[in-house]
Amino acid sequence: MINLEWLRTFSAIYECNNITEASKKLNMTQPGVSKHLSALESHIGKKLFERTTRRLAPTEYGKFLYSQINNPLQELEKVEYYSNQRTKKKRSAITIGCTSDFFKKELIHKIYAFDMYIITHFGNEKDLIEALEMDKIQLLVGIKKHAIYDHQFVYIKSEELELISSNNIDTPKNIEQNEGQFKQWLQRQNWFVLNNDQEGIKKFWETNFNTNFKMVPRYILPSYIDIIEALKNNCGFSIVPKHLCEEALNNSLIKAPIKFSKTTEQKLFYSYKLKNSNLKAINIFIEKMKKTNDNKPHKN
Template sequence: MINFEWYRTFIAIYQRGNLTKAAQELSISQPNASVHLASLEQYVGGKLFDRMPRKMVPTELGKKLYTQVVGSVESLASVETTFKRTALRHRPVIRLGSPLELFFSKISPQLEKISSPLNVSFGVAKDLMQQLDEGKLDLVIASQKTIDSRNIVYEPILTENFVIIGNKNIDLSDFNQHLENQDLNAVEKWLINQEWYAYSNDLAFIRRFWLKNFSKRPIISPKYIIPNLNVIIKSIANGSGISIVSDYLAQEFVDQGSITVIWNGTGDTANTLYLAYDKSRVSIEKVEEIKRLTQTIRSPHF
């Protein structure tokens, strides 16, 4: 039986008048298009086109064949497209849990990479992982391994580092002098005296950074408590104050020059983000689709 792709290639060459353009339209290589045409010419027993320097001109046999098959080929192509759209409409919904900030800054610009419907829930790792365990979510981007189960898989997708940021115009002359003198007490005092933004009253990110770099808990009374790191970063970019945020969230604003990284600390205050899922419940197709959204996320280097 004749290969339907030979006819598709023939129709594309006839309508485009060019082998290269036909191959591009069909998303195949030019050598493959040439093979299709040669196979069809051998099958019908004659040349279908005369090759010109920049154009392919149909022969009388080519014109006759085109007239006979174009309607049928286009009808089949239409049926194929209709079935494909129907299949896409019936693809199962992927239920994804994610931190709002990461989804907004890194994942939402890449949504066109997946074809399945996506239902997103925002929240903290503990709550999202509980929903995963209860079967209410298919996958979770988690900042912690809060559930230990043989069926729960945690695949690392990003290592975030926490950094202190401030407005681009902040005066760091005294602070930098303290760093140069390796006077951590003076460094801490300078930081405490700034206006602080915090994600929550428990100073979660700040506390972690302080324990890593000063080996004690912070004595800080934040002026602003805002449970959204993107809003905190934008507020600092448009005003003043300082905060501790994930480096991947600050990257865009640092690149724009609207904020500055004040200090990375004496060593990295790092945390790993995972793509978590229950391997006994979720299909490999759903996992692979979400991986297409996360595979381009990279840690910046400040």
């Protein structure tokens, strides 16, 4: 097998027409350059240069060999250069726990521009809190500002919650004017929820009826986006963040059957363990996300 360094030396001699200049270009001694050339000529059994007093002139085979190896050598040198650059550059690495909704709507169009190694871990909030405590993830995006563990919280934003239903729901006329009947009617409906905790529904119910919401959900789906898709073709209700369902509402694929005077919101937080070895990466990620949000064009 031909030694790659022999070919690199041959290429330098060909381009410089001179052993001395080639040795400078390669940062080698002249005897070292001559040794590489002799080894290559011996290996292939061909003379590559005609030697004169001042310069080296390539033979016909030397010209042929150079034409064959020049481009491949340049490509290999590029690979070597960029590999060295990647080795020298230390990128931060982080594992983020979040819902698939947050990933699809908030992260997917941003994080690929971050100069970081990023792993995303999906799950429900209860499981993700446990994963954070067990160091399976370093940063969590969620709505619960819990007190179970000694985690730190950074506010992200507030999301308005919207009551939505499938289009085939017939709402009794003026039923919202009788709160008791209205609550009973809603509780009899098929409800699509994110998990058994029903945090969004409970918050919505407490805000608008000042009571606890008691019902057994008909369907538990893994994400708000899945719930919205299900309501397009099935009969039922749900409470979801407004920004996730606006497109479906605008296209009349689902509807908001009742308008309420009070606004219900849930807050999103980053949470992380204060004592860990990833604080630098966590701060970098949070700051980059903040900058991308600040640079978003504002709607009129």
